Amino acid sequence: MAPATIVAGLGYVSLRQWETAADQLFREQARDVAAMATEKVEMMLRHAEDAFLDRLQVLLSGVGVDDRTLDELVAQSRLVRRLYIFDRRGRLLHPTAWRDDDAAVFRPLLAQITPGFWDRGGKREVVSRGEVLLVALLKSHGEPVLVAFAPDLDALREDIFEATLGGLESPTIVAILDHQGRPVYSRASLDRAERVLSVTFREGLPSWSVAVYLPPGASPRQTVRRQVVIFTAAFGALLIVILAGLVLAWRLMRREAEMAQLKSDFVANVSHDLKTPLSVIRMFGETLEMGRVTDAARRQEYYRVITRESERLSRLIDNVLDFSRIEGGRRTYDIVPTAVEPLIRDTLEAFAYPLAQGGFKVETRVAPDLPEVPMDTDAVGQALANLIDNAIKYSRHRRAIAVDAVLVHGELAISVADEGMGIPAEEQRKIFEKFYRVGRSETQGRRGTGVGLALVKHVAEAHHGRVTVESQAGAGSRFTLWLPVRGDA
Numbered sequence: 001m002a003p004a005t006i007v008a009g010l011g012y013v014s015l016r017q018w019e020t021a022a023d024q025l026f027r028e029q030a031r032d033v034a035a036m037a038t039e040k041v042e043m044m045l046r047h048a049e050d051a052f053l054d055r056l057q058v059l060l061s062g063v064g065v066d067d068r069t070l071d072e073l074v075a076q077s078r079l080v081r082r083l084y085i086f087d088r089r090g091r092l093l094h095p096t097a098w099r100d101d102d103a104a105v106f107r108p109l110l111a112q113i114t115p116g117f118w119d120r121g122g123k124r125e126v127v128s129r130g131e132v133l134l135v136a137l138l139k140s141h142g143e144p145v146l147v148a149f150a151p152d153l154d155a156l157r158e159d160i161f162e163a164t165l166g167g168l169e170s171p172t173i174v175a176i177l178d179h180q181g182r183p184v185y186s187r188a189s190l191d192r193a194e195r196v197l198s199v200t201f202r203e204g205l206p207s208w209s210v211a212v213y214l215p216p217g218a219s220p221r222q223t224v225r226r227q228v229v230i231f232t233a234a235f236g237a238l239l240i241v242i243l244a245g246l247v248l249a250w251r252l253m254r255r256e257a258e259m260a261q262l263k264s265d266f267v268a269n270v271s272h273d274l275k276t277p278l279s280v281i282r283m284f285g286e287t288l289e290m291g292r293v294t295d296a297a298r299r300q301e302y303y304r305v306i307t308r309e310s311e312r313l314s315r316l317i318d319n320v321l322d323f324s325r326i327e328g329g330r331r332t333y334d335i336v337p338t339a340v341e342p343l344i345r346d347t348l349e350a351f352a353y354p355l356a357q358g359g360f361k362v363e364t365r366v367a368p369d370l371p372e373v374p375m376d377t378d379a380v381g382q383a384l385a386n387l388i389d390n391a392i393k394y395s396r397h398r399r400a401i402a403v404d405a406v407l408v409h410g411e412l413a414i415s416v417a418d419e420g421m422g423i424p425a426e427e428q429r430k431i432f433e434k435f436y437r438v439g440r441s442e443t444q445g446r447r448g449t450g451v452g453l454a455l456v457k458h459v460a461e462a463h464h465g466r467v468t469v470e471s472q473a474g475a476g477s478r479f480t481l482w483l484p485v486r487g488d489a
C-alpha cells in the first residue's frame with residue numbers, strides 16, 4: 001500500500017506540472033499563430049489597397065475622368081464597396097450625390113482629417129460610425145483630393161482572410177473579430193470553442209483582431225485532465241487488486257490456521273480412538289488369560305467384546321489409511337456390477353452387535369427389482385459403514401435407524417436415516433470437509449476423527465455419484481449416497 005501511495009502522489013504531482021507546462025507551451029504557440037496571421041492579413045490588405053489606389057491615381061491624373069469611369073473602377077475592384085472623393089474644403093467631388101445613407105458614415109470622417117494630413121499626405125484608416133474606412137490623399141491635376149472608401153466585407157472574407165488563413169496548419173481555430181468583438185470570419189464553427197487569446201491589428205483594420213480558439217475538448221488542460229482520470233482509474237484498480245490480495249491472503253492464512261487446528265485435533269482424535277479399543281481388548285484378554293472367568297457365558301461375552309473392538313479398530317485404521325491414500329491420490333477403484341441387497345445386508349451385519357447393544361430398531365427396505373450397479377464393493381461398503389457408524393454414534397434417546405435402497409431417475413439411492421441429534425443447516429455443507437466435526441464440544445463425547453464423511457464424499461464422486469444430507473437439529477438426519485446405475489454415467 002505504501003509504495004502504491006507514493007507512486008500515486010508522485011504521479012499526481014508530475015501530471016500537474018505537465019498540465020501547467022503543456023498549457024504554457026500551447027499559449028506560446030497560439031500567440032505565434034495569431035501574430036503570423038495578423039501580419040499576413042495586413043500585408044495582403046496593404047497590397048490590395050495599394051493596387052487600387054495606384055489605379056485610382058492613374059485615373060485621377062488622366063484627362064476626362066468622370067463619375068462613370070470611377071464607378072467602373074469601383075465595380076472592377078471587389079475590395080471596394082463605396083468610394084467618395086472630397087476636395088480640401090470638404091466638397092464632395094465624386095460621386096455627385098450621397099448614395100443610400102452613406103452621408104452618415106462618410107461626412108463625420110472629414111472632421112477627423114487634420115490639416116497636417118492634408119499637408120503631409122499618405123494613407124490611414126479611420127473608424128467612422130463603426131465602419132472601417134480607408135483614407136488616402138491623392139493628386140488630381142496638382143490639387144490634393146481626399147479619397148475614402150469602405151471595403152466590401154465579402155471580398156475581405158474571401159480574398160483576404162480566406163486566402164491568408166484558410167491554409168493555416170493548426171489544430172486551433174483562427175478567427176477575425178471586428179471592433180465589437182464579433183467574429184467576421186473563422187475557419188471552423190466557433191460553437192462551444194474556447195477563446196485562447198487575441199491580437200489586434202496594427203494597421204489596415206484598426207481595433208479588429210485575430211483570435212485563436214480551441215475546438216471543444218481539445219484544450220491541453222482537458223487532455224491532461226483525461227490522463228488524470230485514466231491515471232486515477234488505473235490507480236483505483238491497483239488499489240482494489242491490492243485490497244483483494246490482502247483479503248485473499250488473510251482468508252488463506254485463516255484457513256491455514258483452521259486447517260492446522262483441525263489436523264492437530266485429528267491426531268488427538270485418532271490416538272484416542274486407537275487407545276480405547278486397544279485398552280478394552282487388552283483388559284478383557286488379560287482377564288481371560290488369567291483364567292479368572294469361569295462362567296462360559298461370560299467368557300463368550302468377553303470374546304465378543306474383543307472381536308467387536310478389533311472390528312472397530314480395523315474400520316478406524318481402514319478409514320485413516322484410505323483417507324491418506326485419497327489425499328495422496330493413490331486410491332484406485334475396482335468398479336464391477338454388484339448386487340445391492342447383499343452388500344447392505346453384509347454391512348449391517350458387521351454392526352449387529354453394537355446395534356443390538358444400543359437397543360436400536362433397524363428397518364431395512366431394499367426395493368425388490370434393483371439391477372446390479374457398477375461399484376467398488378469394498379469402497380461403497382466402507383462408505384455405508386461410515387454412515388451407519390455415524391447414525392449409531394449421533395443417536396440419543398430415539399434409537400431407530402432406517403436403511404433404504406431405491407432407484408430414482410436412473411440412480412441408486414442408498415440412504416441411512418436416524419432420529420438422533422441432527423445437524424444445523426449452516427453446518428451441513430462443512431461436515432463433508434476433511435477433519436471437520438460439528439461444534440467440537442457437542443461431538444466431543446463421541447469418538448471420531450472427522451474423516452468419515454470426507455471419505456464417503458470421495459467414494460461417491462469416484463463413482464460419478466454424490467452424497468446428500470437432509471437433517472434438522474434435534475430431529476435426525478438422512479444421508480443418501482447416489483450412484484449412477486449405468487456404468488458409463
Ligand code: ADP
Nearest residue numbers: 390391394422431437438448449450451452453
Ligand atoms: P466423525 O469421525 O466425527 O464422525 P465424520 O466425517 O463421519 O466424522 O462426520 C463429521 C461430523 O458430521 C461429525 O463430527 C458430526 O458432527 C456430524 N455428523 C455426521 N453424521 C451425523 C449424524 N448421523 N447425525 C448428526 N451429526 C452427524
